[in-house]
Amino acid sequence: MATIEHNGKAYEVDEDGFLLKGAEDWDENWVDYVKGVEGIADITDEHQKVIDALQEYYKKNGIAPMVRILSKTTGFPLKRIYELFPSGPGKGACKMAGLPKPTGCV
Amino acid sequence: MGYDPKNPMEGRITDLGPKYYGDMLPPVIKENKGKWLYHEILEPGVLVHVSETGAKVFTVRCGSPRLVTVSYVRDVCDVADKHCDGHVRWTTRNNIEFMVDAEEKVGPLKETLKGYGNSFPIGGTGASVSNIVHTQGWVHCHTPATDASGPVKAVMDDLFEYFTSMKLPAQVRIALACCLNMCGAVHASDIAILGIHRTPPMIDHERITGVCEIPLAIAACPLGAIKPAKAEVNGEEIKTVKVNNERCMFCGNCYTMCPAMPLADPEGDGIAILVGGKVSNAKSAPKFSKLVVPFLPNTTPRWPETVEVIRNILEAYAKGAKKYERVGEWAERIGWEKFFEETKIPFTDKSIDDYRLAYDTWRTTAQFKFTSHTAAYTK
Numbered sequence: 001m002a003t004i005e006h007n008g009k010a011y012e013v014d015e016d017g018f019l020l021k022g023a024e025d026w027d028e029n030w031v032d033y034v035k036g037v038e039g040i041a042d043i044t045d046e047h048q049k050v051i052d053a054l055q056e057y058y059k060k061n062g063i064a065p066m067v068r069i070l071s072k073t074t075g076f077p078l079k080r081i082y083e084l085f086p087s088g089p090g091k092g093a094c095k096m097a098g099l100p101k102p103t104g105c106v
Numbered sequence: 107m108g109y110d111p112k113n114p115m116e117g118r119i120t121d122l123g124p125k126y127y128g129d130m131l132p133p134v135i136k137e138n139k140g141k142w143l144y145h146e147i148l149e150p151g152v153l154v155h156v157s158e159t160g161a162k163v164f165t166v167r168c169g170s171p172r173l174v175t176v177s178y179v180r181d182v183c184d185v186a187d188k189h190c191d192g193h194v195r196w197t198t199r200n201n202i203e204f205m206v207d208a209e210e211k212v213g214p215l216k217e218t219l220k221g222y223g224n225s226f227p228i229g230g231t232g233a234s235v236s237n238i239v240h241t242q243g244w245v246h247c248h249t250p251a252t253d254a255s256g257p258v259k260a261v262m263d264d265l266f267e268y269f270t271s272m273k274l275p276a277q278v279r280i281a282l283a284c285c286l287n288m289c290g291a292v293h294a295s296d297i298a299i300l301g302i303h304r305t306p307p308m309i310d311h312e313r314i315t316g317v318c319e320i321p322l323a324i325a326a327c328p329l330g331a332i333k334p335a336k337a338e339v340n341g342e343e344i345k346t347v348k349v350n351n352e353r354c355m356f357c358g359n360c361y362t363m364c365p366a367m368p369l370a371d372p373e374g375d376g377i378a379i380l381v382g383g384k385v386s387n388a389k390s391a392p393k394f395s396k397l398v399v400p401f402l403p404n405t406t407p408r409w410p411e412t413v414e415v416i417r418n419i420l421e422a423y424a425k426g427a428k429k430y431e432r433v434g435e436w437a438e439r440i441g442w443e444k445f446f447e448e449t450k451i452p453f454t455d456k457s458i459d460d461y462r463l464a465y466d467t468w469r470t471t472a473q474f475k476f477t478s479h480t481a482a483y484t485k
Contacts, residue, residue, distance in 0.1 A: 039114035
């Protein structure tokens, strides 16, 4: 497994750049790193709101929220979420929030 | 403008959809669209469609391995350029069809195709064994229990005479899926090859926390065999799952959802054979295929056991079925107990349904035929 270094901190990641240890390794510095690879200029309050919603839901339920739930809790329609995270809620937002890589037939 | 990784959204074109199919039609198809009167199969692999305007289109169908290189596609394009004004199409069973608008053009086209050796075998029409609809296998997927391209090549080599002829009672559709996700047509094919596991998943407690959404793995199980559990990893208590092996039927759904629960096993994995499915509404309603052979080993690279079983089923069907009768219609007419006798397949308890709505599949009548299989019980 690969290790990524950013601003002096090392993260264990898989081949798609998702954190292997999840919340244990996650911090603001990780958000700053993913921001670069996902083509996001600045982390706005809206980005933060999505990240917080994902982390809160994951902590409570052990799974990532369904897209409709994410839209409902943040108030952002899917279109807006794609504007914030060009790779989408799974590959973009979940990666940034330190959630496990989405699985299944994707 | 090239792609700029620093500005991924700049100049980005999206939501275009596929190209309009009308742009790629041969002129004779475009002009006679919606006006076709009738068609005939001139010989195995060659069709003619006649329009009400009198126009004809001759179609030559060739087998393809589905998984092909760009050079192979370029060969297809060369043939299409030479004979069909650059037009060609692929069928829903991944055969290739070359179309010409005059009968005298068929001969040269066939000659050219033969010039490519075995690349473009002509056939797959009428009461034949056409191409095998199949999946990724060990070429690309992470959940397979068998390979796809390998067994398909082995089976089609053996049944090649049925691809290039039309001597069966009806068309026989063979499909393969390398796990019971059944991507493709396995659940509704005359003969189906299905990759199966026979061992429960192995749980990687060290990885599970980071890579798994545990409730998803639990909900993925059709038999409720997975439950949340605690385990100790490096002196720390972590949340994980526990599998009740007695309840597990090795479907692999949990591995699809959770990378820390792999179950592939070289000895345990193999192939099951299902028969009797169809999707058409002709004469009888669409049917699901049913399990007849619970396990055959993965004997690479030629899968001789699988090839033999499929040929046996096909030959028994060709001998016993009436004209136009599909495999499933034949089996239901003679009775499944007779099907097992005719095909000399040993009946096992694995064919007896035991999943939720199983009761309806058992025999609730005294109507049955004595066979060599029942003889053992009635002696």
